Amino acid sequence: MEGGTWRPRQYFFPEYALRNSQYSLRYASHFSMDHFDYLALVQHYSYIFGHENVWVFPFESFIENPKQFIENFAYNLNLDVNIDMLDFSPMNKSIPSSFLPIKRFLNHFTWRNVPDKHYFFEIPGLHRVQNRLFKQLGKLSFFKKNQAVHMDASTRKWIVSRFSESNSILQEKWNLPLSYYGYPLPRY
Numbered sequence: 001m002e003g004g005t006w007r008p009r010q011y012f013f014p015e016y017a018l019r020n021s022q023y024s025l026r027y028a029s030h031f032s033m034d035h036f037d038y039l040a041l042v043q044h045y046s047y048i049f050g051h052e053n054v055w056v057f058p059f060e061s062f063i064e065n066p067k068q069f070i071e072n073f074a075y076n077l078n079l080d081v082n083i084d085m086l087d088f089s090p091m092n093k094s095i096p097s098s099f100l101p102i103k104r105f106l107n108h109f110t111w112r113n114v115p116d117k118h119y120f121f122e123i124p125g126l127h128r129v130q131n132r133l134f135k136q137l138g139k140l141s142f143f144k145k146n147q148a149v150h151m152d153a154s155t156r157k158w159i160v161s162r163f164s165e166s167n168s169i170l171q172e173k174w175n176l177p178l179s180y181y182g183y184p185l186p187r188y
Contacts, residue, residue, distance in 0.1 A: 008151050008155065009151065009152055009155050012033055012155060013033075013155075033159075033162065036159075036163060037163065037166060038056075038166070038167075038170060039166035039167070039169055039170050040166070042054060042056055042170065042174065051173075054174075055076060055077065056170065056174045056176060057069070057073060058176060058177065058178065058181055060181040061177070061181075066088040067083060067086075067088055070083055070086065071083060095134040095135065095137075095138045096137075096138050099134050099137070099138070103130065103134060106126065106130050107119070107127075108120050109121060109122070109123045109126055110122060110123065110126050110127040110130075112127065159184060160184040163183070163184050164184040164185050164186045165186060167183045167184055167185050168185050168186050171183075171185065
């Protein structure tokens with residue numbers, strides 16, 4: 001979070017967050033939930049390169065077992081990879097999600113040049129200090145490492161209704177274990 005102060009629903013649906021306010025949608029975050037419509041992207045690549053030339057790998061399978069993922073990836077794409085030379089340790093460690101409300105609150109006292117930023121006043125150096133503090137606190141084992149974004153029920157319901165059908169098609173046509181990874185799927 002680069003200094004933002006919006007909650008997930010405001011970030012995902014800025015047109016609702018900015019309704020009845022003095023802010024224009026052109027200043028809102030340029031994030032679009034359409035980025036998660038993987039079916040449209042995969043179909044586009046299939047149209048260009050042919051279905052048999054498009055491989056789809058869930059990122060979650062890489063997170064779950066990076067070494068096995070790379071072995072399967074290399075095998076499927078006939079790549080010669082020396083797996084033993086790869087370092088699978090995480091490079092970009094996120095802060096625990098339990099820190100996000102605190103960080104969002106503190107961001108009201110830092111100035112950052114981001115479109116979804118609202119601040120009361122600037123406390124010089126706070127952004128740098130809080131980033132270092134949260135990074136160090138995140139290393140402590142008693143903080144929950146869950147990186148799930150906490151959303152309200154209506155946002156979760158919208159996501160399920162928006163993506164379940166396309167995820168079902170992806171799972172079937174590309175033989176993906178999306179149900180195993182908790183992707184929204186239709187309930188039959």
